[in-house]
Amino acid sequence: MWASVVIPTKNGGALFRRVLDGVRAQETRAPFEVVVIDSGSADGTAEACEGLEGVRLHRIPPQDFGHGRTRNLGISLARGAFVALITQDALPADSRWLAELLAPFEADPSIAGVFGRHAAHAGADPFTRRDLDTFFDGLAAGPAVVRVDDPGRWRADAAWRRRLAYFSNNNSALRRSVWERIPFPDVEFAEDQAWALRVLEAGHAKAYADRALVFHSHAYGFSERLTRCFDEAAALCALDGRKLCPTPLHFLTGLGGRIVLDQLYALRSGLYARDPRAALIRPADTLARQIGYLLGSHAGLLPARWRRGLSREATLKSV
Secondary structure, three states, X not given: OOEEEEEEEOOOHHHHHHHHHHHHOOOOOOOEEEEEXXXXXXXXXXXXXXXXXXEEEEEOOHHHOOHHHHHHHHHHHOOOOEEEEEOOOOEEOOOOHHHHHHHHHHHOOOEEEEEEEEEOOOOOOHHHHHHHHHHHHHHHHOOOEEOOOOHHHHHHOHHHHHHHOOOOOOEEEEEHHHHHHOOOOOOOOOHHHHHHHHHHHOOOEEEEEEEEEXXXXXXXXXXXXXXXXXXXXXXXXXXXXXXXXXXXXHHHHHHHHHHHHHHHHHHHOOHHHHOHHXXXXXXXXXXXXXXXXXXXXXXXXXXXXXXXXXXXXXXHHHO
């Protein structure tokens, strides 16, 4: 089956070049193309795509970027019946990544979208590695294919609905014929989860491909973590009213609970001997998360200039 891989880029640096090489090295039964949508790179990212066989480059102004809008543009330019979506820093783990990501579509024509596992990049801190492994191990233990088989619970159980609709465009693929009827919403963040909610409500299925692995993680500083979590909380609140940190009490209990659990993990795993710096700076990272979640959960109450200043997405678009 003919497929496309769409990659939005902006100043992807050396890692993006490795990602592009990894994508082009994929082993599939049918040919595939790569579509790169670049929004104003100034570091040679766009130029690295020029003249490469099977790679098409499309440039847009930085101010035109939007997570849903730009991915819709990339898919509209793609020729494949199935379109894989990754980010410029999501490195395929091997040459079978794309084949594994596309395999569920052949097995079940009701599947609208597939997403795969993330693992931490080499050199990532041990907490990031633990958190990613724990999260995706949990997904692997559940059903590979999900659909709304209980409409009453879907309507009444918000937590179950959110778990069922988890989706990540850091490592995903979709069926183009479904996307033509249900494109990504034009939102700044969480376009993937908003789309998954819509396709499940429309009666389609969604799949998880555990062996479709990419290395994807971030080493955020305090301000980067805070603004990233602000965007996440604000987007999820706008999507379905979910507040990741609804009250100051939740902020305090979440902060204290996370710090205690992390430090117990550090002690049990011998982290203070192996990597004491990671153990000592983790509470600051947790504090940044909780501040971002609290402010993002109430973003609608903040002045517009505060929201722009607290948003990592707004900052990246303006650079």
